[in-house]
Amino acid sequence: MKDGLRAVFSFARLGALLIKEFIQMRRDRITFAMMLGVPLIQLVLFGYAINNDPKSLPAALVATSSDPYTRAMVSALQTTGYYRFDRVARSAAEAEFLMSRGDVAFVVTIPADFGRRVERGDNPQILIEADATDPAVASGAISTLSTVAGQALLRAQGTQETAKEAARGHLDVVVHRRYNPEGISQYNIVPGLLGVILQMTMVMMTSIALTRETERGTMENLLAMPSSPLEIMLGKVLPYLVVGAVQVLVVLAAAKLLFAIPFMGSLSLLLSAVLVFVLALVLLGYTISTIARTQMQALQLTFFFFLPSIMLSGFMFPYRGMPGWAQILGEIFPLTHFLRITRAVMLKSAELPAVATEVGWLVVFVALFAGVALVRFRRTLD
Amino acid sequence: MSVIDVRGLVKRFGDKTVVDHVTMTVDEGEIVGFLGPNGSGKTTTIRIMCGLLTPDEGEGTVLGFDILTDALKIKREVGYMTQKFSFYEDLTIGENLEFVARLYQLRPVEEYVSRTLQDLGLTTRRNQLAGTLSGGWKQRLALAACIMHQPKLLLLDEPTAGVDPKARREFWDEIHRLASGGLTVLVSTHYMDEAERCHRISYISYGKMLATGTVDEVVRNAGLTTFVVQGPRLDQVAEALQGRPGIDQVAPFGATLHVVGSDKAALEKALADVEKEHRGVTVAPGETSLEDVFIQFMSGSKDNIA
Numbered sequence: 001m002k003d004g005l006r007a008v009f010s011f012a013r014l015g016a017l018l019i020k021e022f023i024q025m026r027r028d029r030i031t032f033a034m035m036l037g038v039p040l041i042q043l044v045l046f047g048y049a050i051n052n053d054p055k056s057l058p059a060a061l062v063a064t065s066s067d068p069y070t071r072a073m074v075s076a077l078q079t080t081g082y083y084r085f086d087r088v089a090r091s092a093a094e095a096e097f098l099m100s101r102g103d104v105a106f107v108v109t110i111p112a113d114f115g116r117r118v119e120r121g122d123n124p125q126i127l128i129e130a131d132a133t134d135p136a137v138a139s140g141a142i143s144t145l146s147t148v149a150g151q152a153l154l155r156a157q158g159t160q161e162t163a164k165e166a167a168r169g170h171l172d173v174v175v176h177r178r179y180n181p182e183g184i185s186q187y188n189i190v191p192g193l194l195g196v197i198l199q200m201t202m203v204m205m206t207s208i209a210l211t212r213e214t215e216r217g218t219m220e221n222l223l224a225m226p227s228s229p230l231e232i233m234l235g236k237v238l239p240y241l242v243v244g245a246v247q248v249l250v251v252l253a254a255a256k257l258l259f260a261i262p263f264m265g266s267l268s269l270l271l272s273a274v275l276v277f278v279l280a281l282v283l284l285g286y287t288i289s290t291i292a293r294t295q296m297q298a299l300q301l302t303f304f305f306f307l308p309s310i311m312l313s314g315f316m317f318p319y320r321g322m323p324g325w326a327q328i329l330g331e332i333f334p335l336t337h338f339l340r341i342t343r344a345v346m347l348k349s350a351e352l353p354a355v356a357t358e359v360g361w362l363v364v365f366v367a368l369f370a371g372v373a374l375v376r377f378r379r380t381l382d
Numbered sequence: 383m384s385v386i387d388v389r390g391l392v393k394r395f396g397d398k399t400v401v402d403h404v405t406m407t408v409d410e411g412e413i414v415g416f417l418g419p420n421g422s423g424k425t426t427t428i429r430i431m432c433g434l435l436t437p438d439e440g441e442g443t444v445l446g447f448d449i450l451t452d453a454l455k456i457k458r459e460v461g462y463m464t465q466k467f468s469f470y471e472d473l474t475i476g477e478n479l480e481f482v483a484r485l486y487q488l489r490p491v492e493e494y495v496s497r498t499l500q501d502l503g504l505t506t507r508r509n510q511l512a513g514t515l516s517g518g519w520k521q522r523l524a525l526a527a528c529i530m531h532q533p534k535l536l537l538l539d540e541p542t543a544g545v546d547p548k549a550r551r552e553f554w555d556e557i558h559r560l561a562s563g564g565l566t567v568l569v570s571t572h573y574m575d576e577a578e579r580c581h582r583i584s585y586i587s588y589g590k591m592l593a594t595g596t597v598d599e600v601v602r603n604a605g606l607t608t609f610v611v612q613g614p615r616l617d618q619v620a621e622a623l624q625g626r627p628g629i630d631q632v633a634p635f636g637a638t639l640h641v642v643g644s645d646k647a648a649l650e651k652a653l654a655d656v657e658k659e660h661r662g663v664t665v666a667p668g669e670t671s672l673e674d675v676f677i678q679f680m681s682g683s684k685d686n687i688a
Contacts, residue, residue: 007454010487012484012487013484013485013487015484016480016481016483016484016485017485019480019481019484020470020473020477020481023472023473023477024470024472024473027472027473028472216468216470216471217464217466217467217468218468218469218470219468220434220464220468221462221464221468221469223434224432224433224434224457224460224462224464225457225482225485225486226454226457226458226485226486227485228454379453380433380434380435380436380453381429381434381435382435382436
């Protein structure tokens with residue numbers, strides 16, 4: 001029995017594989033630099049570039065009257081920072097044309113009887129039309145609208161009523177939009193980026209782990225020496241777990257320093273979840289590497305996995321906006337579960353019970369990938 | 383007890399039978415040469431013996447361990463040197479040896495590594511990347527790494543391909559030194575001079591074992607007769623000999639022709655005819671060489687090619 005165990009696992013042999021792997025990692029300077037540089041570059045690039053709450057969007061105003069109420073409304077909308085009225089359309093048709101050409105993202109229509117209705121207290125209305133081809137563009141601008149417009153109206157009326165009551169009672173803001181996404185902000189992007197960056201580097205690096213040995217001819221030697229499949233797997237996977245841990249620290253520090261992302265929840269909970277996630281990723285990469293015959297195939301498989309996981313995980317598009325079947329498909333990606341955990345822990349200060357199910361899913365992935373990899377591993381050259 | 387004792391090994395890749403009922407025994411302390419043309423199944427047979435491939439048919443033991451069930455035990459006692467250099471080119475010489483020493487759990491690692499480096503004469507180049515070594519040094523490093531764990535059996539797959547004569551000579555001296563210490567060696571090769579340095583040889587062609595024994599036995603059992611032809615205008619004589627009944631091989635050797643045939647009577651008749659036709663040509667009995675035997679084997683089985 002003891003002899004059997006020694007055949008399957010020995011720390012000394014694992015140590016040999018680990019040391020060898022770390023040396024190779026250090027020698028391959030470009031890859032090593034990429035593993036540390038890529039997370040930082042991507043974080044800065046995407047963190048600053050991707051903004052789902054754009055401001056100062058071009059807007060057209062359709063107003064036939066220029067009474068004080070109309071003017072108050074326009075200046076209030078402008079001070080939100082979302083609307084930049086650089087066009088005044090004479091008619092609804094002209095405004096329609098501007099929007100269809102993409103010159104403006106919004107058309108704000110204040111009817112001619114707006115001022116009269118305000119004075120009569122007869123449910124005044126304004127119409128905001130948003131260009132919803134990119135649904136995320138309009139969401140911020142629209143969400144602030146109701147309050148802002150109500151307050152502006154009150155100030156113009158000189159009433160002492162509280163803003164909220166006034167907005168509810170009097171002003172009717174009609175919003176036309178066909179799609180209503182989750183309100184995504186940079187606070188949401190950066191925690192998500194953590195998952196995406198980890199997935200990108202971890203899966204890619206480990207997916208070529210075995211195929212590289214095969215292509216260089218060193219696999220034959222490795223198999224001829226007394227190393228068990230478990231040792232070879234751990235020897236490949238553990239060094240990348242360390243790299244992943246370094247990446248996590250880089251991204252979290254940058255999130256704090258560069259983007260001032262509020263960190264609400266427990267750091268130890270987040271780090272434990274990240275550890276499980278990275279383990280799932282490196283094992284997934286390793287599994288790919290037991291299936292692929294060449295490094296090229298391994299990279300193709302990685303990308304085949306990569307794109308849908310970004311699209312369907314809720315990183316790029318609101319998860320709840322997807323149809324049921326797509327949501328089920330989204331569940332098979334570790335990234336989906338990890339995104340829920342990071343966002344919940346970082347932004348909503350969720351505790352373990354709240355994210356236990358998601359962490360459980362990640363553990364299932366770890367067990368599944370490790371199992372498949374060990375079964376798929378070719379002990380021989382057959 | 384035989385160190386290698388395998389019977390009826392068969393290995394197919396797709397519909398191609400690469401190893402076709404190979405039976406082989408190697409005794410302790412023997413150096414056995416494994417000969418055959420490219421693609422004849424030498425590498426595959428060696429890989430089966432060290433547990434890297436599972437045979438489709440056949441059975442046997444290596445060092446007393448079953449090749450089908452005890453691959454891991456075999457791996458621990460066997461040193462296998464692959465045809466292509468298969469250590470890590472991006473690791474230094476020292477790091478490669480340390481890796482092997484740790485994997486075989488040789489302790490203390492440093493002692494094994496520095497002794498090996500000293501034996502190799504590579505102590506000063508310990509920190510050089512293995513990928514920057516020349517072919518001959520790579521081969522020496524690979525051999526040293528294979529024997530560091532003191533295996534009982536050494537399997538060498540064309541170890542001297544692309545290595546200069548002096549390095550080959552030193553390599554073979556080392557092999558004989560190891561064998562005299564009780565190590566058993568199975569070495570595949572193309573080179574006739576290397577075959578003659580082996581205690582016994584086995585000749586395999588297109589997966590089939592065609593001959594086995596000492597060099598003399600193999601030559602004798604081939605049943606070939608050889609004559610040496612001397613005289614002027616040997617190129618014309620060679621042309622005249624080709625294709626006559628009884629003539630299997632005509633090969634120029636310096637200022638002579640080696641004429642080989644398996645049917646002695648027919649060969650003698652053909653030579654007597656040619657001797658008459660060409661003025662000044664003399665024919666004398668010659669010694670059949672191992673190479674003549676192998677050429678004969680190879681031409682005999684050429685129809686078998688895939």
